[in-house]
Amino acid sequence: MAVELFKEKYRSQVREVVLGATKEEGGTRSHTLKVGGESALPFLHFEGKIPNRPLVAMEIWDIVPEEWPAGLKSFFEDVYNDPGAWAKKCVEEYGADLIAVRFKSADPDIKDASAEECIATLKKVLEAVGVPLIIYGCGKAEKDNTIIGPLAEAAEGENLLLGVAEQDNFKSVASAAMAYKHCLIAQSPIDINIAKQLNILIAEMSTPLLDRIVIDPTVASLGYGIEYSYSIMERARFGALQGDRMLAMPTIANVGHEVWSKKESFISEEEQPGWGCQEERSIGWEAATAGALLQAGMDILVMRNPKAVGLVKKLIDDMMQDNS
Amino acid sequence: MGLTGLEIFKHLPKTNCKKCGFPTCLAFAMALANGKTSLDNCPDVSDVAKEALSSAAAPPIRLVKVGSGDNVLEMGDETEIFRHDKRFNHPTVVAIAVNDNEDIDAKIDAINGLAFDRVGQHYEVDMVALVNASGDAATFKAAAEKAAAKTQKNFTLVTADVAAMEGALQVLAGRKPVIYAADKDNYEKMTELAKANGCPLAVKGENLDDLAELVDKIVALGYRELVLDPGSRDTSKVLADMTQIRRLAVRKKFRSFGYPTMVFTSKDDPQEEMLQAITYIAKYTGLVVLNTTKKELLLPLLSWRANVYTDPQKPVAVEPGVYEIGEVNENSPVYCTTNFSLTYFLVEGEVDATRIPSYIISVDTGGISVLTAYADNKFTAEKIAAAIKDLGMEEKVKHKQIVIPGAVAVLKGKLEDESGWEVIVGPRESAGIQKFAKERFA
Numbered sequence: 003m004a005v006e007l008f009k010e011k012y013r014s015q016v017r018e019v020v021l022g023a024t025k026e027e028g029g030t031r032s033h034t035l036k037v038g039g040e041s042a043l044p045f046l047h048f049e050g051k052i053p054n055r056p057l058v059a060m061e062i063w064d065i066v067p068e069e070w071p072a073g074l075k076s077f078f079e080d081v082y083n084d085p086g087a088w089a090k091k092c093v094e095e096y097g098a099d100l101i102a103v104r105f106k107s108a109d110p111d112i113k114d115a116s117a118e119e120c121i122a123t124l125k126k127v128l129e130a131v132g133v134p135l136i137i138y139g140c141g142k143a144e145k146d147n148t149i150i151g152p153l154a155e156a157a158e159g160e161n162l163l164l165g166v167a168e169q170d171n172f173k174s175v176a177s178a179a180m181a182y183k184h185c186l187i188a189q190s191p192i193d194i195n196i197a198k199q200l201n202i203l204i205a206e207m208s209t210p211l212l213d214r215i216v217i218d219p220t221v222a223s224l225g226y227g228i229e230y231s232y233s234i235m236e237r238a239r240f241g242a243l244q245g246d247r248m249l250a251m252p253t254i255a256n257v258g259h260e261v262w263s264k265k266e267s268f269i270s271e272e273e274q275p276g277w278g279c280q281e282e283r284s285i286g287w288e289a290a291t292a293g294a295l296l297q298a299g300m301d302i303l304v305m306r307n308p309k310a311v312g313l314v315k316k317l318i319d320d321m322m323q324d325n326s
Numbered sequence: 327m328g329l330t331g332l333e334i335f336k337h338l339p340k341t342n343c344k345k346c347g348f349p350t351c352l353a354f355a356m357a358l359a360n361g362k363t364s365l366d367n368c369p370d371v372s373d374v375a376k377e378a379l380s381s382a383a384a385p386p387i388r389l390v391k392v393g394s395g396d397n398v399l400e401m402g403d404e405t406e407i408f409r410h411d412k413r414f415n416h417p418t419v420v421a422i423a424v425n426d427n428e429d430i431d432a433k434i435d436a437i438n439g440l441a442f443d444r445v446g447q448h449y450e451v452d453m454v455a456l457v458n459a460s461g462d463a464a465t466f467k468a469a470a471e472k473a474a475a476k477t478q479k480n481f482t483l484v485t486a487d488v489a490a491m492e493g494a495l496q497v498l499a500g501r502k503p504v505i506y507a508a509d510k511d512n513y514e515k516m517t518e519l520a521k522a523n524g525c526p527l528a529v530k531g532e533n534l535d536d537l538a539e540l541v542d543k544i545v546a547l548g549y550r551e552l553v554l555d556p557g558s559r560d561t562s563k564v565l566a567d568m569t570q571i572r573r574l575a576v577r578k579k580f581r582s583f584g585y586p587t588m589v590f591t592s593k594d595d596p597q598e599e600m601l602q603a604i605t606y607i608a609k610y611t612g613l614v615v616l617n618t619t620k621k622e623l624l625l626p627l628l629s630w631r632a633n634v635y636t637d638p639q640k641p642v643a644v645e646p647g648v649y650e651i652g653e654v655n656e657n658s659p660v661y662c663t664t665n666f667s668l669t670y671f672l673v674e675g676e677v678d679a680t681r682i683p684s685y686i687i688s689v690d691t692g693g694i695s696v697l698t699a700y701a702d703n704k705f706t707a708e709k710i711a712a713a714i715k716d717l718g719m720e721e722k723v724k725h726k727q728i729v730i731p732g733a734v735a736v737l738k739g740k741l742e743d744e745s746g747w748e749v750i751v752g753p754r755e756s757a758g759i760q761k762f763a764k765e766r767f768a
Contacts (some may be wrong), residue, residue, distance in 0.1 A: 004579075005534045008573040048566055069760075213345065225445065225629040226675070227668040232409040232608075233638055240408070259600040264755060265675050266444070276442060278621030286600060290626040293601045294633075317561070317601045325566035 009049040012243035015041035016250050016301075018054070019185055021100065021163055022134025028159035028183070032132025035099060037216070037301045038252030043239065044299045048326035052245075055322050056296060058311050059136055060098035061258050062088045064107045064115075066121045069106040070306070073281045076309050084129030085123050093131045096308035097315060100163075103127055108149050109140035117152035122197055124153055128160065136187075136254075136304070139166040144237040147174040154178035163187060163216060163254075167198050173207070180208045187254055189218040192230050194238050194249070201248045216302065217251045218249045223260040224291040231255075235298035255295050258306030261288045289313040296321065329379070331356035337375035338368065345369050361386065361405065386576045388585050390526050390551055390612075392419070392453075395479040398412035399452055401553065401612040402586035407576060413637040416586075418606070419613040420628065421453035421482055423590070426461040426469035434476040442628060445671045446644055449628035451479070455506070455615045456494070458485035467493035473690065474498055482506050482528070482615065484536045488515040499523040504553055504588075504613070506530070513540060517547045528588060530555040534567060540581040545582075552585040553613060559592040561602050565609055572610040586612030596620050600627050607631050639689075642667040643693030647672065648717045652683030658765050659684045660719060661729045661752065661759075662710055664691040664699050669756075676759035682767050689713050696731045707737045711744035732758070 018039035023029025037057055042050025049144035066082045067075065077096075081088040085103065092098040103124065107115035127135060137153055139146030150164055151174055159182070166189040170288040179186040188204060190197035192300050197217055205212050219238065221231040235253065242250035266277070267284040277283060292303045296317070305311050346367040348354040355746075357363045358379075365371060365379055366706060380536035387701035389403035395416045400416045422440070424433045434454065441450040456473055458466040473481070474497055481503035483494045491505060507530035508516035520527035529544060529552050531537025537556050544552065556567040571587055574580035589611055593599040596618035603614050607630055618624070636642060646665045651674060652658075653662055665688040675683050689709055691699035714720070714728065726747045732754035741749045753762045 005538050005570075005574070005582075007534075007570055007579060045562060045565055046569060047562070057508065092569065196644045222668075224626055226672060227633075228630075229409070229633040229638070230637055230668075232633075233408070236408055237410050263676070263679070265678060266629075268679075277625050278623075280622075282597070282620065283622035283625060286597060286623050289597065289601055289632055290604050293604040294608055294630055297605055313597050313601060316598060317605075320561040320602075321565070321605075323560060323562040325560075325562040 007048065010043070010243075012041060012050060013245040014243055014247065014250060015039065015050070016239070016242050016252060019214060019216060019252050021161060021185060023159055023161040023183075027161070029161055030128060031134050031160065034161070034283060035134050040239075040299070041243070043243070044297055045321045045325070047324045056300060056318050057099040057302045058097075058292075058315055058318070059102045060092040060096060060308070060311060061102045061104060061304050061306055062092065062127075063104050063112075064120070065112065067106075070262065071284070073284060074262065074307055084126075086126035089127045090130045092308070093133055096311055098133065098311065099206070100133050100136055101127060101131055102138060102304045103251055104140075105128035105136045105149060105153075105224065108145055109142060110145055112140070114145075117149045120149050120153055121156040124157060128157065134161065134163070136163040136165060136302075143168070143171045146270055147171070150175055151178045154182040154184055157184075158182040161185060165189070166218060167200065167204065169196050169203070172200060172204060175209050176204050176211060179214060180211060185214040185216060186211070187218050188215050188251070189220060192220045192222070192234055194219075194234050194241075197238060198246070198248045199252065212247075212251075215251045217249075217253045218255065219253060219258060221255040221257065221291075221295060221300075223321050224261075224287060224294060225266060226264060228291060228294060232298045235295070235300065240244075241298035252301035253299060254302040254304065255292075255294065255300050256304050257288060257292050258304055261291050262306060285309045285313070289317075293317055329359060331359040334358050334379060337371070337378050339370045339372075341370065342552055343370065350533060361536070380583050384581075384584070386579055386584055387572075388550060388552070389416075390553060390586050392502060392504055392526055397478060397480060397501075399480055404572070404586075404610070405576060407573060409634065410638055413639070414635050416612070417631050417635040418611050419452045419480075420603075420624075420631065421455040421613060421615045422451055423455045423484070423615050423617050423620055424469075424473060425457050425459035426462075426466045430469055430472045431476060433619065434473055437479065438477055440619060440621065440624050442621075442625050444625070444629065445667070446599065447632060449625075449632060451624060453480045453613075454483060455482040455484055458483075458487065458494075460488050461487070463487060463490035463493050464481075466490045467497060468492040470497040474501070482613070486512055488512055488519065490521055491516065495519060495523050495525070499525065502526070504528055506588075507555060508540065508544060510536070510540060513544055514547065517544050517549050521549050524551075525648045526551045526553055528553045528555055531557050533557060534570060541585070550585075553581065553588045554585050555589060556587070559590065561605055564589050564602075564611075565605060568606065569609040588613035588615070589613045591617070596623055600624075603627055604630055607634055641693035644670045644688055646688050646690035646713075647685045648719070648722075649688060650683075651677050651686060654683045654685055654722075656722070656724045658682070658723060659729060659763070660687065660723060660727065661685070661689040662689060662713070664689055664694065664696050664705055666691065666693050666695045666699070668763045669695050672756040674758065676756045677763070680760050680763035680767075682763055684763075685719070687713050687717060687719070687728075696733050700734050700737075705734065707740035709740055710737070714745050714747060
């Protein structure tokens with residue numbers, strides 16, 4: 003007896019965004035990466051196209067990440083003082099598809115580094131690796147508004163992914179993306195309506211930017227409200243496939259940033275014997291958070307632990323197998 | 327296949343007697359077609375009509391029970407594709423495989439130890455899947471005896487050999503294990519065993535077509551307590567099969583797939599195996615069997631299960647009151663936040679990470695978050711002041727200082743007037759607590 007399969011018929015698909023630019027395209031990247039473009043729910047190859055595999059970016063800082071737990075730091079101890087070497091290690095040894103540079107030094111409470119200092123770091127990273135880059139400011143909007151523009155200008159044509167535009171602070175990032183030919187992250191606080199509204203605001207500034215937006219829906223860690231993010235993403239992706247063009251963007255999640263502040267990642271086995279080995283647990287917590295988000299349609303995962311990165315890349319290999 | 331409201335209407339008495347609670351027979355028929363009511367609510371429906379309507383009246387996925395006495399696990403009875411539409415009802419049963427030719431005592435001890443307490447919740451592994459890896463019936467039975475004596479958990483018995491199954495059931499039938507599995511060669515005898523012992527029967531197909539055919543044959547033998555294994559083991563294929571089974575059952579009322587599902591992980595590496603199970607829990611699997619007994623991997627897995635199966639329409643609250651983080655004393659800092667569990671546990675995690683013993687007051691805001699509660703007048707200076715007083719904070723600490731969330735800094739003046747305490751405005755986000763505490767209290 004042949005079972006008649008249930009295939010959804012969608013009216014639309016997720017936009018495809020290109021990251022990075024090669025020499026011919028006005029940049030210096032060794033290759034570009036495409037992200038998004040799905041015309042089916044996550045990994046349902048039997049009912050549509052999943053043309054691009056989800057990407058794993060590894061996060062590097064421009065200062066020594068004192069707050070990272072020892073087990074995580076040990077992977078990078080030899081490269082902390084050199085963002086270029088750190089990026090290179092992530093790409094060459096750990097297989098990062100992309101590098102996400104976080105300009106922590108710009109934080110007024112840390113080093114209050116100037117735009118020029120940040121630009122010098124960015125140039126080092128651009129020279130050290132050929133993969134496309136994501137850049138994040140220090141997380142304090144006022145300061146970030148003074149560095150993202152100059153960084154974008156200094157890397158004109160590289161087609162970076164610039165972070166982050168928010169509903170009440172999107173103009174400087176959006177103008178930088180527009181003026182210097184980059185993509186941008188539009189971040190909304192676990193709220194599908196704000197995600198959509200922000201894309202509309204950006205489109206009002208420049209319609210072509212719609213093909214350069216990557217949505218950060220804001221994710222929570224496993225065990226700390228991930229189900230809210232998961233359901234918001236499922237709704238957004240279903241909406242995109244049903245024809246909502248203002249939600250039809252690929253997505254990005256700061257997985258490492260969320261999970262490494264959680265007790266389950268860093269507390270030692272001595273302190274919490276019932277929870278098993280801390281090292282394996284922290285890898286599992288980060289990989290499981292990423293694995294869960296993949297099922298909701300996440301396209302770029304920004305991660306920290308190289309072992310978790312390896313596991314998630316393997317999972318993505320498996321999920322990209324045709325299942326029709 | 328599901329019936330439309332009009333098709334159902336034809337079979338009803340058309341008396342509009344209202345005894346079913348609906349104004350007309352047609353309204354009742356429409357509700358029935360949408361699965362919103364049960365045919366039992368019509369007192370006058372004929373037996374002939376009942377038979378004809380049984381498919382429309384039954385839930386799309388059957389509720390199947392494993393276990394006996396106080397230790398019953400429910401599977402199935404799901405009605406949704408997306409959890410944002412309505413909650414998923416019965417959390418995926420997590421089982422760990424034990425081979426009958428390995429050190430059974432050691433592995434069962436490890437499984438019994440897979441219990442966790444975090445964020446005020448208790449998680450544990452539900453089941454032992456006893457596998458007839460030896461291929462020998464006597465070994466399987468002896469293993470069943472050993473395992474049964476070692477644990478109160480539920481069982482799945484895994485063997486295609488009917489005689490081996492019969493032997494193990496002599497030991498375990500009373501605990502109503504899952505019989506795994508009926509296949510195309512043994513289904514008649516396995517169905518007999520399941521019937522005779524009142525146990526749920528797993529049906530293993532080679533693929534979806536084969537599975538549907540086998541289910542129909544078993545249903546024709548008069549047994550419906552089934553759990554479906556589509557036989558796929560590659561992660562991507564399992565995702566596709568689980569999605570099809572759920573969609574066909576719920577959206578098409580395809581009866582052959584109207585049962586809970588199960589799958590075995592296939593990866594040797596425990597971390598990879600855990601990630602397969604993360605995927606299966608997200609996407610519709612009723613029972614998943616793993617091999618690993620590593621606590622550090624079951625903790626994320628069971629946490630994910632708890633997350634997926636929470637009710638998306640209901641805020642999760644913690645008990646309002648005062649919580650002690652670490653070995654508190656009269657000098658310990660006092661923080662306050664709402665009793666929305668996400669907010670509370672984020673704050674708790676961060677306060678804990680400061681390594682400074684502290685009190686956290688969880689104010690009763692009806693389980694909603696700081697800003698929402700503030701906007702809704704549920705997180706007010708009066709409420710916080712009352713909590714300080716009612717919880718006897720003045721006896722617990724001698725400093726009379728309280729930290730409030732940065733997002734409600736505006737409450738400072740009023741709270742100081744109401745409580746007589748000094749109010750310290752904390753960071754806007756819980757992520758800032760460690761830095762804040764280091765500067766303020768270290």
